[in-house]
Amino acid sequence: MPPALIEVTHRKGIYLPEADLWLDPHFGVKRAFISHAHSDHVARHDLTFCSATTHRLMVARKSAKKAGQVISPSLGEVIEWEGWELRLLPAGHIIGSTMLHLTRKADGATLLYTGDYKLRQGLSCAACEPLPADVLIMECTFGLPRYRFPPLAEVQEGIRDFVTQTLAEGGVPVLQGYSLGKAQELLRALHGLDVPVMVHPSVALMTEVVRDEIGELPPWRLFDALEARGHALVFPPGTKPAVPGCRFAMASGWALDASARYRYRVDALFPLSDHADHPELRETIDLVKPRRVWLVHGFTREFATELRAAGIEAWSLERADQLEFAW
C-alpha cells in the first residue's frame, strides 16, 4: 500500500496542516516557507524557511525587517524537522528561488512545492532541480498550450540587436524588467556586447546584493540622466528615465500574446520569462511523477482539465473544480 498522501489545504494561502506550515503566505503566520524574494507582502512569521540568498534580498527590500527565526538550509541539504525531512531545491525562477521538498518520516510520503519556477536554464540563476514526489503543488502561470517560449539564445540575440540598433540610430535603448530577477537576466543578456549600462536605483540595489552569484555582467552604474546617451538602460516597468530619444523594450513571457505590445505600450517585446512555459509544465509532471497535482496561479482550471484528460489526478487548489473531486 502506498503511503497516504500529505494533506494540502487552501485558506487564503497554501497550508499544510500536518506540518503546520504555510507556503508563501501573504500574512503573518507561525511557520512559513518562502520560495523567493518577489513578494512585497512578507509579513512577520515566527519561523521562516528560505534560502540564504532569498533572506538577504528580503532584508535589502526591507520586507523582512521584523522577521522572527530564519532557517536557511544549503540547497539540497536534508534538514530533520519535527518528524519531517525538509529540502530546499533550486527552482530556476530568479536568483535565490527554491522549491520545497518534504518527506513524512513515519511512512516516506513526499510532497514538492514548486513556488515560481522554470526548467529552462536562465542566465542569472541556478538550474531547477525538482525531485520526485507523491504530491506536487505547482504554479501554472503559462498553463495553456499556446505558451511556448523560443530558445533563450534567440531571445537574447533579439535583445542585443534592439540595443545595438537603437544606439546606432542615435536613440537610448531602455530595457524594462522587474528590478529583481528580470533586471539581472537582462544585464546578463548584455554581457560581452561592449555597451555600457545604466540602471534604475531599485535595480542597482537588488543587483548589488547578488552580484557575486549571478555571473559576469557588462560594465554598469547608477542612472545619470546627463550622461545616459550611449548607454543601454535597465529600468523596472512603469518607470521612465528623463532622457530624450528613449526606445522601450519589455521582457515578459506575455510577449507571446498578440495584444501585449498595445498593453505594455512599448516599441519592442521579448518573450524572456522566469516562469515555465506549457511544455515545461508537462515535463515537470514527467520528472516528479506525482500521484496528485495541486495547481496554483494562472490557468489552473484549464491545466487541471488537461492533466486529468491525460489520466493524471490534478486540481486547481484555489478554485471550485475540487467539487468534482468530492464525488
Ligand SMILES: [Zn+2]
Ligand atoms: Zn516570482
